[in-house]
Every structure is written in structure tokens, then in C-alpha cells.
Amino acid sequence: MNTATGATPVLPGRRVVITGVGPVTPIGIGASAFWSALLEKRSGIRRVRAFDPSQFQSQIGGEIDGLSVGDYVPKSYRKAAKIMAHDIVLAVAAAHQVITDAKLQTKCLIDRGEAQGAPNLDVTRFGANIGAGLICADLPELAEGLHSASTDGRFSFARWGTEGMNNLTPLWLLKFLPNMLACHVTIVHDAEGPSNTITCGEASSHLAIGEAFRTITRGAADVCICGGAESKANPMALLRQGLGRRLSRRNDAPEQACRPFAADRDGTVVSEGGGLVILEALEHAQKRGARIYAELVGFGAGHDAYAPAQPSAPHPEGRGCAVAMRKALKDAGIAPPQVDLVASFACGLVEHDRSEAAAIRGVLGDRAAAVPVMNVKAGIGNNGAGSGAIDFIAAVLAVHYGTVPPAFNSTPMDPACGLKVIADGPVDIRVGYAVSTAYALGGGQNAALVLKRFKE
Amino acid sequence: MMNRRVVITGMGWVTPLGHDLEGVWKRLLAGESGIAPTTIFDARTFPTQFAAEVKGFDLQRFLGPHYEPHKLCSRNAGFALAAAEMAWRDAGLNGAPTHNPEMVGVYLGGGEGPIDFDNFVAAAIAGWDPEKHELDSVRWAQVAAERLTAVKEFEQDPNCAAGHIACRFNAQGPNVNTLTACAASTQALGEAASLIRRGDADVMISGGAHSMIHPLGVTGFNRLTALSTRNDTCATASRPFDRTRDGFVLGEGAGILILEELESAKRRGARILAEIIGYGSTADAFRVTDMHEDGRGGAAAMRGALADARVQPQEIDYISAHGTGTEENDKIETLAIKTVFGDYARKVPISSVKSMFGHLIAGAGAVELITCVLAIRDGIVPPTTNYNEPDPNCDLDYVPNKSRKAAVRTCLSNSFGFGGQNDTLIVRAL
Numbered sequence: 001m002n003t004a005t006g007a008t009p010v011l012p013g014r015r016v017v018i019t020g021v022g023p024v025t026p027i028g029i030g031a032s033a034f035w036s037a038l039l040e041k042r043s044g045i046r047r048v049r050a051f052d053p054s055q056f057q058s059q060i061g062g063e064i065d066g067l068s069v070g071d072y073v074p075k076s077y078r079k080a081a082k083i084m085a086h087d088i089v090l091a092v093a094a095a096h097q098v099i100t101d102a103k104l105q106t107k108c109l110i111d112r113g114e115a116q117g118a119p120n121l122d123v124t125r126f127g128a129n130i131g132a133g134l135i136c137a138d139l140p141e142l143a144e145g146l147h148s149a150s151t152d153g154r155f156s157f158a159r160w161g162t163e164g165m166n167n168l169t170p171l172w173l174l175k176f177l178p179n180m181l182a183c184h185v186t187i188v189h190d191a192e193g194p195s196n197t198i199t200c201g202e203a204s205s206h207l208a209i210g211e212a213f214r215t216i217t218r219g220a221a222d223v224c225i226c227g228g229a230e231s232k233a234n235p236m237a238l239l240r241q242g243l244g245r246r247l248s249r250r251n252d253a254p255e256q257a258c259r260p261f262a263a264d265r266d267g268t269v270v271s272e273g274g275g276l277v278i279l280e281a282l283e284h285a286q287k288r289g290a291r292i293y294a295e296l297v298g299f300g301a302g303h304d305a306y307a308p309a310q311p312s313a314p315h316p317e318g319r320g321c322a323v324a325m326r327k328a329l330k331d332a333g334i335a336p337p338q339v340d341l342v343a344s345f346a347c348g349l350v351e352h353d354r355s356e357a358a359a360i361r362g363v364l365g366d367r368a369a370a371v372p373v374m375n376v377k378a379g380i381g382n383n384g385a386g387s388g389a390i391d392f393i394a395a396v397l398a399v400h401y402g403t404v405p406p407a408f409n410s411t412p413m414d415p416a417c418g419l420k421v422i423a424d425g426p427v428d429i430r431v432g433y434a435v436s437t438a439y440a441l442g443g444g445q446n447a448a449l450v451l452k453r454f455k456e
Numbered sequence: 457m458m459n460r461r462v463v464i465t466g467m468g469w470v471t472p473l474g475h476d477l478e479g480v481w482k483r484l485l486a487g488e489s490g491i492a493p494t495t496i497f498d499a500r501t502f503p504t505q506f507a508a509e510v511k512g513f514d515l516q517r518f519l520g521p522h523y524e525p526h527k528l529c530s531r532n533a534g535f536a537l538a539a540a541e542m543a544w545r546d547a548g549l550n551g552a553p554t555h556n557p558e559m560v561g562v563y564l565g566g567g568e569g570p571i572d573f574d575n576f577v578a579a580a581i582a583g584w585d586p587e588k589h590e591l592d593s594v595r596w597a598q599v600a601a602e603r604l605t606a607v608k609e610f611e612q613d614p615n616c617a618a619g620h621i622a623c624r625f626n627a628q629g630p631n632v633n634t635l636t637a638c639a640a641s642t643q644a645l646g647e648a649a650s651l652i653r654r655g656d657a658d659v660m661i662s663g664g665a666h667s668m669i670h671p672l673g674v675t676g677f678n679r680l681t682a683l684s685t686r687n688d689t690c691a692t693a694s695r696p697f698d699r700t701r702d703g704f705v706l707g708e709g710a711g712i713l714i715l716e717e718l719e720s721a722k723r724r725g726a727r728i729l730a731e732i733i734g735y736g737s738t739a740d741a742f743r744v745t746d747m748h749e750d751g752r753g754g755a756a757a758m759r760g761a762l763a764d765a766r767v768q769p770q771e772i773d774y775i776s777a778h779g780t781g782t783e784e785n786d787k788i789e790t791l792a793i794k795t796v797f798g799d800y801a802r803k804v805p806i807s808s809v810k811s812m813f814g815h816l817i818a819g820a821g822a823v824e825l826i827t828c829v830l831a832i833r834d835g836i837v838p839p840t841t842n843y844n845e846p847d848p849n850c851d852l853d854y855v856p857n858k859s860r861k862a863a864v865r866t867c868l869s870n871s872f873g874f875g876g877q878n879d880t881l882i883v884r885a886l
Contacts, residue, residue, distance in 0.1 A: 051591070051593040052593045052594055053593070054594055055593070055594040055595075055597035055598055055601075056597055080744070083744065123741070124738075124756065128739060132635070134568050134612055134613050134614060137672070139580065139583070139591050139596070140584075140590060140591040142580060143580040143581070143583055143584040143591050143596070144584055146577050146580045146581055147580070147581050147584035147586060150581045153578075153581055153582065154581075155574075155577045155578070155581060157497065157498040157499075157500075157501065157671070158498075158500070158501045159501075160501070160671070160675075161499070161500070161501025161502040161503075162501045165502075165675045165678065165679060166679075168675065168679055169679070170679045171680065171745065172675075172676060172679050173675075173676025173677065173679065173680055174680070174744055174745070174874070174875070176676075177635075177637055177874060177875065178614065178635045179635060179636045179637050179875050179877055180744060180875055182636075182739070182875075182877065183739070183744050183875030183876055183877065184744065186739040186740075186876070187740075187741050187742060187743065187876070189741075190741050191739060191741055192738055192739050192740070192741045192752075192753065192756065193737075193738065193739070194737040194738065194739075195636070195737060195738065195739035195876075195877045196634055196636060196643060196647070196737065196877070197634055197635055197636045197877070198632060198633065198634055199613075199614040199615060199633050199634065199635040200615040200618075200631070200632060200633050201613060201615055203615075207632050211632075214650065214651075214654060214656075218650070218654070220737075220760075235591070235593050235597065235600075239597060239600050239601060239609075240604075240606075240609045240610070242601070243601075243604060243605065243606040243609055244606050244609075245606075300656075301561070301629070301630035301631065301656070302558065302628055302629060302630065303561070303562070303619070303622040303627060303629065303630075303631035304622075304628075305557065305622045305623050305625075305626045305627055305628045306623065307525075307623070308525045308526055308529075308619060308620045308623035308624070309525055309526075309528060309607070310528070310606065310607050310611050310613075310616060311606045311607070311610045312610075312619065319628065320628065320631075323628050323629070327558070327656070440615055440619075442610050442613060442615075442616075442619075443613060443615035443616055443618070443619040444619040444622060444623070444631065445615055445618070445631045445632070445633075446631075
């Protein structure tokens with residue numbers, strides 16, 4: 001379908017390439033810092049420092065130090081930081097990274113003096129599709145207001161309505177709307193094309209990237225900034241994930257706590273972060289001489305249709321994940337034997353990792369034991385809606401450089417998973433096609449993307 | 457690339473005016489109001505003390521034998537499930553499976569579930585250290601771990617409603633939730649249609665659901681001064697395009713439509729209600745607090761949808777406006793319509809059912825698209841009620857107060873989200 005101004009006719013079947021990556025993670029911000037950290041097996045997991053975690057079952061997380069929104073927006077926009085939840089700051093930081101990496105000249109870079117001249121793209125054909133989570137209210141801010149409307153620990157609606165709520169800044173609600181990640185990013189960089197906010201837990205980034213891929217393919221945009229971001233390194237999210245029995249209790253060994261596919265895994269680790277990528281129509285990228293990391297050739301999505309009650313369990317055979325992978329391979333026009341690398345989502349949960357492994361085995365069939373599987377959660381943890389984008393960026397770089405970073409906490413491997421996980425390395429592998437998977441830990445959404453080593 | 461056509465074969469809604477398709481439609485055409493004093497929580501000291509609540513809702517009555525696995529779902533997921541059940545039956549899909557489950561998907565504009573307010577507040581109050589003026593995360597965690605439960609916490613996740621629906625109808629295809637604020641369900645329907653067009657699915661269960669009628673939702677909108685505060689005359693408080701409008705009225709509910717690939721619908725002999733022919737999506741990229749003063753994003757979304765549908769502005773017989781009843785939206789939407797439609801803007805009937813439903817936020821676009829389909833079916837457009845004093849900035853034909861018979865073949869429906877995400881859909885009689 002055509003969108004935006006409608007001035008350009010639909011160009012069916014356009015090729016889409018990745019021309020920029022912007023990871024914001026506990027092990028590094030920006031493509032090169034992130035990639036080196038992966039190759040050097042660095043861990044960003046530690047005892048939580050942002051607040052005292054001693055009363056929580058899991059007391060560890062992946063935190064990012066010293067992130068300041070002023071480094072990523074024009075001076076005139078700095079005051080908007082006051083109405084940005086941390087999730088939004090992560091997205092705005094990732095946007096600056098990815099735009100810079102892709103050598104796009106947007107309003108933000110021009111205003112900051114980091115690029116000269118006019119934008120090098122048509123802003124009405126510049127779309128955004130940014131996955132977001134359920135943004136946690138700023139607890140201290142809200143607690144202060146609620147406390148002020150209470151007597152002897154009891155909350156009074158009457159006092160909240162007359163006084164308590166007035167302690168909140170008038171724009172309070174805007175800090176927490178999930179679409180504000182995309183809204184701030186589109187404002188700062190002036191992206192006026194199709195714009196969406198997908199909120200499907202850990203599947204959000206893949207669904208957003210997949211939808212942006214479709215948006216460009218059908219000719220509704222030439223360039224899309226897409227991915228996701230979220231922070232789960234806060235008291236509310238740490239508590240929620242704990243209630244769902246999703247977290248590792250290896251508090252005395254944070255760097256070893258997140259153990260995807262390992263036999264002794266005991267849950268995931270919360271973190272904060274995200275990533276955005278630039279998807280671009282091939283001819284648009286070539287015309288401006290952009291560096292091409294890889295080509296995006298397939299997208300598929302599916303649902304477990306299995307367990308609706310929360311906190312929902314994954315389908316034991318990974319049904320939704322298998323549907324998504326098969327659809328993505330079909331979309332890419334390739335058969336399972338052509339897959340050279342699977343970039344897995346697994347984040348160290350007992351049932352989920354096994355479910356994903358079953359899906360991968362089911363799709364790859366006889367070759368499952370031979371196809372390398374990569375995983376980058378060990379040092380990063382799971383931030384929710386931004387996790388998939390970080391995985392995807394790692395897969396893009398692996399395809400681009402022909403190197404797979406090691407999943408350093410994954411041994412001894414769980415025999416029930418039965419995959420060839422690259423646990424030592426890095427290992428050089430020439431990757432023709434790679435599949436990247438993601439799924440919501442609750443809710444049942446699954447998605448897969450297929451990357452291809454770029455050839456003219 | 458495939459060029460498949462997308463039709464609507466079933467519809468269902470849960471609204472402040474009732475839970476049945478035809479009864480609610482009659483009440484809309486009669487200009488009834490779904491707005492009354494708030495009962496969900498004690499709002500008597502809030503600046504806004506009224507809302508358009510869904511009344512007498514019983515999910516079990518809708519789901520019957522399928523109720524059990526969904527019984528703990530959040531309020532908005534319950535609305536979504538009920539509306540989906542209604543739509544699924546309306547489409548005649550409740551018999552033996554007619555489609556490959558991997559080609560049946562869900563795309564919702566579903567809101568977050570309401571917070572577990574009493575327990576959340578108890579923990580927050582216990583955790584606040586007034587001396588140190590900070591949150592004591594140790595004390596907070598003690599109380600929170602005792603009082604909060606996994607079910608109520610995870611049911612707040614905005615992807616839950618779409619998950620419940622997929623499980624109920626064994627929909628193993630694409631499953632997505634968008635939350636672009638007030639534009640969400642229009643966007644969901646547009647993207648769902650795109651998935652069918654592209655061949656990613658044959659059937660999509662799509663629309664939206666939301667309830668922000670809870671203490672923090674109303675607090676948030678009251679602090680933004682976005683809500684009407686006409687507490688004494690609340691039934692007539694939602695006044696889109698009227699000079700005396702003073703903000704929107706919060707509503708709740710769900711609207712779900714069954715979208716289907718045309719040939720698949722024909723093969724199974726489905727009744728076809730209308731075709732989705734155009735979708736446009738844009739961003740204002742202006743300010744998070746205000747719409748662009750020229751209405752550029754809204755105008756671009758409408759133009760995009762018209763281009764996608766390959767129809768001229770003069771072919772649009774009815775516009776279902778976003779029409780929230782805020783000073784800014786109604787003025788700027790009017791301007792955007794004039795920009796796109798030129799002289800024809802004065803001739804096309806435009807109305808906002810938010811005057812009766814209130815604003816369902818993420819669910820608004822879906823219930824409004826349903827009214828467009830019913831307008832096509834019955835040749836009548838619903839009114840904008842509570843319209844008494846013309847505003848010089850809003851000088852178009854808003855179908856004031858009384859529904860109107862009109863030959864309606866093609867309708868355009870707008871939804872503009874807080875923060876500047878804009879979406880437009882066009883539906884046409886097949």
C-alpha cells in the first residue's frame with residue numbers, strides 16, 4: 001500500500017538492505033564498541049546499582065552507565081528530556097547512533113552541527129517502527145504523590161483528587177506512553193513517513209523490523225528507522241519478572257547468571273537497552289553510496305495459540321516460533337538447507353529455551369545438529385522490547401564480518417536442546433543466509449527475520 | 457508482489473452504549489449518550505468525575521464453554537475477547553475450521569491492562585521514605601512482593617489481548633499489537649489489511665480495545681487538561697466541533713473486525729460487508745504535546761489513503777472524524793480535511809461518534825470503522841451530538857444532532873494519536 005504523500009507509485013518487490021546499526025547495550029553503545037565487546041566476551045551483568053536490590057530474589061541486571069540524552073538531541077530539544085521515561089532515552093540514543101552509522105543527514109545531526117547541508121533523504125518517505133514495552137511509571141515520583149494523599153498508610157481518593165495528583169507534572173502521562181519512543185525519535189530526526197509502535201514484549205523489535213521491511217517493499221517509504229528499546233532494570237520490572245519466575249538467582253556470580261541453552265540455566269537476567277537499524281531500499285542506498293551491511297530478505301510471524309493464562313508458558317514444541325521461521329524462509333525464497341546460521345533469542349529460561357530449540361530442530365530437520373547457532377544474551381540479559389533488536393544487530397554484524405561471537409555461558413549444554421551452539425570462539429563462518437528469531441516471554445507472539453550476505 | 461483484495465466479513469463491539477451490534481447502532485443513530493458519572497472508582501474529587509463506561513459486562517456470557525482459560529484476563533482483554541467472539545460468529549467462522557490456522561492472524565491496537573491499583577498504591581505508600589525523600593526499594597519490594605500477583609501484573613502487558621484471541625480461535629498466523637495511542641486500532645486494521653494483501657495471512661482478527669478509566673488514567677489526562685470537566689451536565693459533555701467544547705470524554709470498550717482475503721471469503725460463501733481499499737500512515741514529527749498547526753501529518757495520512765485506494769476526494773461520501781472534542785484536534789482536523797478535500801470539504805458529511813461513545817483511545821478507530829461499514833450497509837450516517845454553537849474554526853457539515861439518510865458507498869476514517877502518529881482508512885461497498 002502507498003502511504004505518506006502518495007506521490008511515488010508502488011514499486012513492488014523492492015530489495016531492502018541494512019545500512020546502519022545502533023545498539024545501546026550494557027556492553028557497549030554503538031556498532032564498534034558493541035561488536036568488540038561481543039568478540040571479547042564481555043559481560044555487562046552485575047549487582048544492580050540503580051537502587052538497593054537486596055529485598056529482590058534476583059539482585060542482578062545489565063545497566064548502562066552515564067547515558068545522557070543531551071548527547072543525542074539538538075540543544076533546543078534538551079528540555080524534552082524531562083518528559084522522557086528511561087525507555088525513551090534509550091531509543092533516542094539508539095536513533096542518534098544508527099543515523100550516524102548510516103551516514104544519513106537528518107534534522108538532528110544538522111542541528112547538532114554533526115552534518116552539513118540539507119537532509120539527504122525525503123523526510124515524507126522516512127518511516128519509523130519502534131517496538132516498546134509497558135513502560136513502568138517512575139516509582140519514586142508516583143510514590144511521593146500517592147504518599148502525600150495518604151493518612152497512616154491508607155490512600156484517600158478524596159485527597160488524591162484535590163491535592164495529590166497536582167504534585168505530578170502536567171505532562172506526566174506522556175512520559176509513559178509506549179508510542180513516545182517513536183514520537184520523540186521522529187520529531188528529533190524529522191521522520192514524517194509511516195510510523196508505528198509495536199508492543200509485543202520481546203517479539204516487538206522483530207515485528208517492527210519485519211513490518212518496516214514490508215513498508216519499504218511495497219513502496220510506502222524509502223528508509224525506515226526500526227527496532228526497539230526498553231528498560232527492565234528498575235524495581236517494578238525486577239519485581240514483575242520475579243513474580244513470573246523468570247529470573248536467575250545466581251546473585252553471587254552475575255557474569256555467569258544468564259546461560260542460554262546451558263544445562264544448569266535457572267532463568268534470565270533483567271537489563272536495559274535497545275537497538276535501532278536503518279532499513280533502506282537498495283537503489284536508495286546505492287544512489288547515496290551507503291555502506292551495506294546485509295540484505296533483509298525474509299520476515300515471518302506466528303503465534304503459539306497455546307496457553308492464554310498469564311504468565312503464559314511457551315508451546316513445548318515451539319509451534320509459533322516454527323511457524324514464524326518457516327514463513328520467513330518461504331518469504332526469502334529459500335529452503336531450510338540453505339540456512340548457515342541461526343541467531344537465537346534464548347535468554348536462559350528453562351522452558352522457553354527448550355521450546356525455541358525444538359522449533360529450530362523442527363524447521364532445520366536433519367541438519368539441525370550441524371547448523372551453527374549463535375546467542376548474545378550471556379553478557380547482555382533481557383531488556384524486553386529492545387532485546388530482539390540487539391540480537392538482530394549482532395546477527396547483521398556476524399553476516400557482515402563473517403564472524404560469530406561466542407555464547408560464553410552456554411556450556412555444559414542442555415542435551416534436551418540439541419543444537420550446535422557456538423559456545424567458544426569467536427568463530428569465522430561465511431554466512432550466506434542467517435535466520436534471527438524472537439518471541440514474547442508472555443503473550444505467545446513469535447517472529448523471524450532472514451538476512452542474506454549482500455551481493456549486488 | 458501479490459495484489460490481493462481485503463474485505464470485512466464480520467464485526468463485533470463492546471461499547472458504552474451496549475454490547476450488541478445492532479442495538480448499539482440504533483442508539484447511535486438516535487443520538488444517545490453513553491456518558492455518566494464514573495462508577496469504576498471514586499472520582500468525586502477529580503477534576504473530571506464522569507466517563508463513558510461499559511456497563512453490565514459479563515465475559516462468561518460471551519465465551520460460554522471457552523471462558524475458563526481466559527477468566528483472569530484484564531478488563532480490556534475481556535472486551536477484546538467478547539468483541540472478537542461476536543465478530544467471529546458474525547463472519548460465520550464459528551463452525552468447522554475453514555482456514556489453515558497458520559494463515560489466520562491477529563492484529564490489535566490493544567491498550568495496556570489497568571494497573572492493580574489498590575495493591576500498587578499500598579506498596580508505593582509503604583515504600584516512600586518521607587524523611588529521606590526517596591523510595592526505599594527494600595521496603596517497597598517487601599510489600600510489593602506480598603501484594604502484587606503475576607497474573608495481574610502480566611495481564612497489563614499490551615500484547616495480552618491479542619494472545620488471548622489467538623488462543624481462543626487457534627490463530628497461529630501473524631500476531632501483533634500496536635499502541636500508537638489514539639490511532640492504534642486504525643493502524644492495526646491498516647497493517648492487518650496489508651498483511652492479507654501481501655499474502656502473509658488470509659484472515660485477520662483486527663481492531664482494538666482499551667480502558668483507561670482508572671485512577672491513574674484519569675489523573676494523566678486531567679493533568680494534561682485534555683478531558684472535559686462539565687461534571688454537572690456530563691451526558692452532553694462530549695461536544696466535537698462545537699464552540700463550547702472543553703475536552704474529550706474518556707470511554708472504554710473494544711471493536712473487532714474480521715478481515716479476509718476476497719477470494720477466500722467468496723469460496724466459503726461469506727457475507728461481505730465492505731472492502732478496505734486504502735490505508736495511510738504518517739508522523740507529524742512536530743511536538744509530543746501538540747499537533748502540527750497546519751495539520752500536515754493528518755492531511756498526509758488522508759492523502760496517502762486516497763492514493764492507496766486510487767480514489768478521488770470527491771468519491772468519499774462520509775468522513776468519520778477523529779473529532780475528539782478538544783479545542784486543538786477539532787480545529788486542526790477541520791483544517792486538514794479542507795487541505796485535502798478543497799471545496800468538496802463543505803459538501804461531505806463528517807461526524808464524530810465520540811460525542812456519544814466518548815473516546816475509546818486505542819479502541820476508538822475500530823468502533824468508528826464499524827460505524828462506517830454500517831453507514832454503507834444502511835445508507836445512513838450517525839450524527840455528531842451536542843452540537844449547538846458553531847465554531848468559526850470548524851465550519852464544515854458535522855451532521856449535527858440527527859442522523860441523516862445518505863447514499864454512502866465510500867467512507868474515510870481518521871485517527872490521530874497523541875505524539876503525532878496519524879492513520880487513515882478508506883472502506884467501500886464491494
